[in-house]
Amino acid sequence: MSTAQRAPLVELKHVDRFFRKGNATLKVLQDINLNVYPNEILCLVGESGCGKTTTGKIIAGLLNHSGGEVNVQGRPLASYSDRREKAHLRRTFQIVHQDPFASLNPSHTIAKILSFPLLRHKMVKNRTELAARLLELLELVDLTPPQDILNKYPHQLSGGQRQRVSIARALTVQPKLIVADEAVSMVDVSIRIGILKMLLRLKEELDIAIVFITHDLALAKYFAWQGRIAVMYLGRIVEIGRTPDVIGNPAHPYTRALLAAVPEADPDVTRAKEEMPLRSEDIPGLLNIPHGCAFHPRCPFFVPGLCDAEVPKLAVARGFNQEAACAPLELGLPLTTYAG
Amino acid sequence: MADGSVVLSVEDISITYTTQRGIVQAVSNVSFDLHAGETLALIGESGCGKSTIVLGLIGLLPKTGKITTGKVTYRRRDGRLIDVLGLNKEQMRQFLWNECSMVFQGALNSLNPVLKISSMIYDTARAHGMRADEAKKRALSLFEKVRLDPLRVFNSYPHELSGGMRQRVLLATALLLRPQVVIMDEPTTAVDILTQRSIIKVLKQLREELNFSVIFISHDLAVAAEIADTVATMYAGEIIEKGPVSEVFYRPRHAYTLGLLEAAPRLSTGAEELMSIPGSPPDLIDPPKGCKFHMRCRFVTDECKTTKPPLQASSPT
Amino acid sequence: MRKLIRSYTFRTVVQGLITIWAVMTFTFFLIRLMPGNPAQIKIDEYVDRYGMSEDQARQQVATLFNYDPDQPVFEQYVDYLSDLVRFDLGRSLTSTETPVAEQILRFLPWTLFSVGLALLVAFSLGVLVGLAMAYWRGGLLDNVMTVFASVIYAIPDYIIALLLIMVAGVQLKLIPVGELYGGSTQGIEPGFTVEYILDLLKHAFLPVFTYVLATIGGWMLTMKSSTISTLGEDYITVARARGLPERRLLTAYVGRNAMLPLMTRLAISIGFVVGGSAIIETLFLYPGLGRNLVLAIGLRDYTTMQGIFLVIAISVVVSNILADLLYGWLDPRVRLGGDKGTE
Missing domain, CATH: 3.40.50.300 (P-loop containing nucleotide triphosphate hydrolases)
Structure with a gap:
């Protein structure tokens, strides 16, 4: 550009x-x-x-x-x-x-x-x-x-x-x-x-x-x-x-959750949208921001010991053109649903 | 889904407001039927009369508002028909919430800040002769259904809950007395995306379990597309198009509906060309002759300027 | 400990104490800057009337008043403060035998009774009428009462008192003003007898009636505007939509919420009850603290003045603290310290 x-x-x-x-x-x-x-x-x-x-x-x-x-x-x-x-x-x-x-x-x-x-x-x-x-x-x-x-x-x-x-x-x-x-x-x-x-x-x-x-x-x-x-x-x-890049191929789980949640002015598309269930519906307050990645308590792809340890840096992960701050992505780990 | 029987029938209702400048024709000759289990979305922009209609239905118009024509018939579970506009004050009071409840926009302002959620529940129950222990039981189970921590929320003050939680409390409270009709006025407007999603989800689930009918008022086409069975587009106090959701969204017949759809951005498409509708809605103190949309319409003909088009079926549904 | 120091209540109390100290100090020095030293007046009197020598008179006055006019002002101040810590307000300069504290305790009940009663009546009546005015806004009651409230609100209390005396008392002879002067009728034995209580009420009638008239307009107008804004709140519409009976709506939803902003004002008014109204008490010869204060000022009775000012200051400060706590208690948003939920 x-x-x-x-x-x-x-x-x-x-x-x-x-x-x-x-x-x-x-x-x-x-x-x-x-x-x-x-x-x-x-x-x-x-x-x-x-x-x-x-x-x-x-x-x-x-x-x-x-x-x-x-x-x-x-x-x-x-x-x-x-x-x-x-x-x-x-x-x-x-x-x-x-x-x-x-x-x-x-x-x-x-x-x-x-x-x-x-x-x-x-x-x-x-x-x-x-x-x-x-x-x-x-x-x-x-x-x-x-x-x-x-x-x-x-x-x-x-x-x-x-x-x-x-x-x-x-x-x-x-x-x-x-x-x-x-x-x-x-x-x-x-x-x-x-x-x-x-x-x-x-x-x-x-x-x-x-x-x-x-x-x-x-x-x-x-x-x-x-x-x-x-x-x-x-x-x-x-x-x-x-x-x-961000809208078409979102990297960060939070962006993905947002995009999945937005209803669309098209009945068939919006009803067929696949929901991304979060682990918690409540946003933490600014007084107690979670340690590590602030999204980790809600993130479906949470990796214990990694996401809650350090604040992830913005970086371009493989398969993406944009920067995202997500520790598993940065390490090239596949995002898998957290079972615990 | 709709099973065919009409729960609420609105015929030819007109509402005016008296203002210093003159009489505002806020709603003109609006008719619609609401079937059991159906969700009807009234969509339109600010000032189109969508909120005025429902305030008129439940007798809460401000003093300056007046219903000038029309008839509203409600069919109770036992089959008895009620002339809603003919109810006296006390009958209306009993009708509200028992038969027809409401969820308003702006969840914080809808709750009395100095009363606990429990007081609100008890007040509502007592007003309609429901026993306190039964009300509590029912409220807790509804809170559970809308995925709230029942006891904690029951004993909270409104300001202790987040916006999304408050909106879910209102949703649950609306169902306390098992009404057949729930009117929702922009319930997802002032909330965040993820909160909106959780409210939509909870609403869909409740509707399936409890099978009530919904009149959903919104300016948001996307939310209407997601939850409505039937969509009615309103413009300048009139319903200008009404039909099943897929008809209205995929085969809009009215230029205004088409314009709204062309102005709505979508996420799932790539680069897109959107269009806005030129001009602004007419002054309802002195509404234009003919079709009220004709000044903004790109398909305008001479006939549009003089003759008011009736609402009629133009595709077999 | 740190938590205590940072706590809101603690800070409010400390602020209050500092205010009281400042008022004490200020009045102490201000009074001494006023012309016309009462000790000097007394000394002159002794010299003139009893033919004492200047020194003799001076000594006499010093022992009598327990107050040495030759002492440096700062030392007087230190003495004053150390006495205060022991709740000793000193002795009156004019009626030598009575300690100021005793004097205050003698006059205070009259003021508390009359102004307190007036406040109670004016507040309850004003709030009820204000609520009704707003609820039936634009109706006959609203129109009449708005004019009435605005008019009496604009008239100062002493004018109302004078009008009562002149018009109702002297010209129309509706009220036997002369009989009602004073705190109680001589010869009626004080005690919990119907006769005595009725007599007290009879004598309190004029000041109480004046206070009520002077303040009720303010309560009515404030309550009206507060109610109007409450009626416009969404939760009122929602409560109506829930089919709540009007009576419940009017009390728990409209009335209670509309009264919240008035509670602070009420608590502050309670603070001023103690001071009473000096002019009103003087006009009606009512034996309260206010009239006593006027007398003390006239006689340059420093110690009494200081004592009364101190009591007034303390009551204002205490009621301000109470207002804060009361508001917190009535409004859960303040009580629980803000939003736990986030959006």
């Missing part, structure tokens, strides 16, 4: 993120190694509490990391010290949230919402330029005719239109990376695909990278088919690779 040749926009090296909760420490992220390249699509998938949103916030620079290194455009994050550089950094990375109703100020018109970042970052010189830029932005996100939208308030728009405005606002500052956190989860099915297609078009037209965070595997597969997927479980990446 051509994107892989360019230097990464963001590099996470052994990144940890801890939160204090009362007297306990929640290890929300542990040892995350992840690069985001320019103009690529990277999908973070996993169930709630897996750390995908926290990772997204660290990538977008909205949250500090507790341990490890974060490099931005080749330089350590800490080296960005003066205010101008920091402001520039903030502009380069944008985030689009799940709920456009909560993230758009209800008492401002769309024109005002979009003008604010343009003026603050001095992206336009005068009123004429501002007006032209506003129309251009709304056209970019397919809100046409733009004149009709400008003077409306967020509550006068539909959910899909509001999310398009959020995206337009992210685009005001000409970012190089957009983190889309469950950006279409609250939008109706019939409208969702239109927004995703638009994001894909913007990625090409404006040369931006998109980090797409979702719990919906089918959606991730559609959106990131040309890009990569990282599957997360309890604060770690358990599998990462090109989307067709």
